[in-house]
Amino acid sequence: MARLNPISEEHRSIQREFFRLDEDTTDRIRHMKPRLMRYAERALEGVFDHLVANPEVAHYFEISENITYLRAGMLAHCDRLFACRFDDLYYEATDQMGERHSKLEYQSHVYTAAYTNMLTRIIELAHEDRKKFSTEDLIALTRITLYDMELTVGAFHHHRIEKRDALNSDVVKIQHLLTGS
Numbered sequence: 328m329a330r331l332n333p334i335s336e337e338h339r340s341i342q343r344e345f346f347r348l349d350e351d352t353t354d355r356i357r358h359m360k361p362r363l364m365r366y367a368e369r370a371l372e373g374v375f376d377h378l379v380a381n382p383e384v385a386h387y388f389e390i391s392e393n394i395t396y397l398r399a400g401m402l403a404h405c406d407r408l409f410a411c412r413f414d415d416l417y418y419e420a421t422d423q424m425g426e427r428h429s430k431l432e433y434q435s436h437v438y439t440a441a442y443t444n445m446l447t448r449i450i451e452l453a454h455e456d457r458k459k460f461s462t463e464d465l466i467a468l469t470r471i472t473l474y475d476m477e478l479t480v481g482a483f484h485h486h487r488i489e490k491r492d493a494l495n496s497d498v499v500k501i502q503h504l505l506t507g508s
């Protein structure tokens with residue numbers, strides 16, 4: 328089960344400030360949320376096409392139920408992110424996502440590339456739309472996406488390190504048992 332990193336609300340708030348996720352930025356994202364969700368849904372098609380075409384990960388995506396399951400999880404995450412609530416549920420979800428990904432055999436660039444493709448495709452779709460995003464809108468979208476990516480990829484590495492440390496500690500215990508030292 329995913330565990331929330333022991334990080335206080337004050338620390339989280341300092342982190343968000345560092346990413347310049349101020350009230351203006353989060354209000355802007357909330358206001359754009361219906362549009363962002365429409366674009367995210369379409370952008371995901373390209374993300375899955377890209378994943379299916381990549382020999383490192385294609386095997387997982389050859390099963391259509393896997394895509395259906397992941398699409399739902401990814402969209403639910405976009406919904407949580409663009410709501411900008413930054414509550415325990417949101418932070419638990421980012422930790423859980425990092426943990427789930429850390430258990431697969433892929434490296435972190437697979438996830439950061441997917442974030443990059445989602446973000447750039449959303450920007451393209453917004454540009455093609457009648458009502459364009461302003462510079463401030465694009466800045467807000469970039470800030471929130473990179474913040475979320477930092478949390479999920481940070482959790483990914485945290486859980487990988489935790490797993491490696493647990494394995495190392497088991498090896499030491501077995502060595503002690505075998506040598507009797």
Ligand code: HEM
Pocket residue numbers: 378384387397400401404424427428430431433437438441442445
């Ligand atoms: C924009 C990037 C991504 C987001 C937002 C995202 C989101 C998520 C979420 C929320 C879950 C949990 C789903 C649930 O059970 O509710 C999940 C699981 C999973 N993700 Fe991702 N994901 C991303 C990229 C990727 C990529 C690139 C891969 C491909 C290698 C991937 C593979 C998986 C797999 C295989 C699971 C299921 C793990 C399990 O059942 O234990 N994800 N992802």
